Amino acid sequence: MKLSVERLSAGYGSIEALHDVSMCCETGETVAIIGGNGAGKSTALNCICGVVPISCGEVCLDGRDISDEPPHKIARMGIAQVPEGRRVFPRLTVLENLEMGAYMIDDKAVFRERLGYAYDLFPRLHERRWQNAGDLSGGEQQMLVIGRALMRNPRFLLLDEPSLGLAPVVVENIFDVIAGLVKTSEVGIVLVEQNAAIALSIAGRGYVLENGAVILDASAEALLSDDKVKAAYIGG
Amino acid sequence: MNDKSIALFENVVTKYGWLLFIIIIILVPRFVISDYVVHVLVLIALYTILAESLNVLVGFTGQFSLGHAGFWAVGAYIAALLMLRAGFSFWTACVVSMAAGYLAGLFLGIPSMRLKGDYLCIVTLGFGEIVRILAMNLEVTRGPMGLPGIPSPEIGEFVFDTEKSMYYLCWAAAFLTIYATGRMRHSKFGRALMSVRDDELAAVSLGVNIAYYKVHAFGIGGMFAGLAGALYASWTTFISPDVFQFSDSANIFCMMILGGLGTIAGPVLGAFLLAGLPELLRGFAEFRLIALGLLMIALMIYRPGGILGSYDTAGGVKKIRRRRIEREADTNVT
Structure with missing residues (x-):
């Protein structure tokens, strides 16, 4: 399957946040979107998910324009967004959060299998399953939202700043898991990150966004060795 | 432990x-021989239904509503009119009242899709007032003169015309409501309501249709309030617009908050405290409202989550049930 945005523009009021952006991601690959603050990275993800309305262009899933669908329908098509800022359901337990992740799964056997899969990826969630999600540490909450998004076996996983505000060792742990996902399942990952070095280390391709436009589009290796990218986003 | x-x-x-x-x-x-005590306990049963149904809206879904007396009035008037004018039996009238409460909830729920917090409060407050003013001015409700002579429920030969018989009927309805909301708390439907409460964006990203749940929370809240209304009309045999004031909406709201928002036992406790305590404190005459006010302030300072706030009495059942699912999932892990 292929998820793509074609000549997408979007904005908030009179401010244009994205201008003529085209990107794509296929199942089985990891694509990184890097860029500084306010470059439009999160807006791009929110447009794909239908949370932010687009002003022109298309969002296509396997060639079909889905930009007019309401956000919950887009989510049901197998596009799982993990919004920025670790948005767990704080007053539900870890297990209840994961059950919400399986909201669209009615088959109990499938649910148990997915639950086992999530616990396999993040054993910490299994230890904490009776606790309220609001009481978890930041890293555990990030594990929970990723595990929750994976409960329904999505075709595409859209991760918004998973490294934000986490200790380096936790970030490494989480990115190891993300890197492993593509190898073990047929999922396409779109990874939005400010931490360009770590994002490009697990991605196959990458887009660099600046002021709402794609300024670079290349393989991860090429981007990592690009002087401009190095200077602006990796620092040396 | x-x-x-x-x-x-x-x-x-x-x-x-x-x-x-x-x-x-x-x-x-x-x-208890005193009819007065039984009378107060019937009132508590009705407030239990009202507070518990408001809890679905506020405690589960996080939608603040200050118009619950409006649903109560809708149920009471529909039941009363059907029994008086159309000769319906109490039971059919009661079912229609619940349906009317449900529809009124959907109707009020539609603006709620776009509104939150204080704005939603104002809309729901307006709804409660509109219902009361309609009852005050419509021909069919006889305005401030109210509707007297509402018949009692009957089963065959048996008529629920004593305090004690209504006591059992109202508490049966209260337990039905408690059971229904308790079951809902741990169902897929209930979890979806709570996910909307906790984080709308995250809920949407999992495929939850937020509008559907917000509107249906109002519908279900309205439905049980309609049940309380039908029972109330039949119990007192007389209703007038004065009964369904804004102060009642606020009172029901306080019962729920005081007992423990989002818990199952909390609203029951709140109904006992706020409907029962004023009666117990009657000896203090004009000081009783002050005493009640002070009690509420103290409770909110020392137990901001409500008396049962940190202790969800349905939690234990949930965990035992969950453990069964868990064990089977565990075997998949290892």
Whole structure:
């Protein structure tokens, strides 16, 4: 399957946040979107998910324009967004959060299998399953939202700043898991990150966004060795 | 105590707590001769239904509503009019009242899709007032003169025309409401409501249709308030717009908050405290409202989550049930 945005523009009021952006991601690959603050990275993800309305262009899933669908329908098509800022359901337990992740799964056997899969990826969630999600540490909450998004076996996983505000060792742990996902399942990952070095280390391709436009589009290796990218986003 | 023993303890307390409560409620009329006490307890049963149904809206879904007396009035007037004018039996009228409460909830729920917090409060407050003013001015409701002579429920030869018979009927309805909301709390539907409460964006990203749940929370809240209304009309045999004031909406709201928002036992406790205490404090005459006010302030300072806020009495049951799912999932892990 292929998820793509074609000549997408979007904005908030009179401010244009994205201008003529085209990107794509296929199942089985990891694509990184890097860029500084306010470059439009999160807006791009929110447009794909239908949370932010687009002003022109298309969002296509396997060639079909889905930009007019309401956000919950887009989510049901197998596009799982993990919004920025670790948005767990704080007053539900870890297990209840994961059950919400399986909201669209009615088959109990499938649910148990997915639950086992999530616990396999993040054993910490299994230890904490009776606790309220609001009481978890930041890293555990990030594990929970990723595990929750994976409960329904999505075709595409859209991760918004998973490294934000986490200790380096936790970030490494989480990115190891993300890197492993593509190898073990047929999922396409779109990874939005400010931490360009770590994002490009697990991605196959990458887009660099600046002021709402794609300024670079290349393989991860090429981007990592690009002087401009190095200077602006990796620092040396 | 570890997680497991806490869960076990909570489970025992919860299960036997409710059982004990039901037994006490059943036995009370055998030992209490005073009709006045039974009368207050019927009122508490009705407030239990109202507070519990408001809890679906506010506690589960996080939608603040200050118009619950409006749904109550809708139920009471529909039931009364059907019985008086159309000759319906109480039971059919009651079912229609619940349906009317549900529809009124959907109707009010539609603006709620776009509104939150204080703005939603104002809209719901307006709804409560509109219902009351309609009842005050419509021909069919006889305005401030109200509707007298509402018949009592009947089953065959038996007529529920004494305080004690209505006591059992109203508490049966209250337990039905408690059971229904308790079940809902741990169902897929209930979890979806709570996910909307906790984080709308995250809920949407999992495929939850937020508008559907917001509107249906209003519908279900309105439905049970309609039940309370039908019972109330039949119990007092007389209703007028004065009964369904804004102060009642606020009172129901306070019961729920005081007992413990989002818990199952909380609203019951709140109904006992706020409907029962004013009666107990009658000896203090004009000071009783001050005393009640002070009590509420103190409670909100020392137990901001409500009296049962940190202790969800349905939690134990949930954990035991979950453990079963867990064990099977565990075997998949290893």
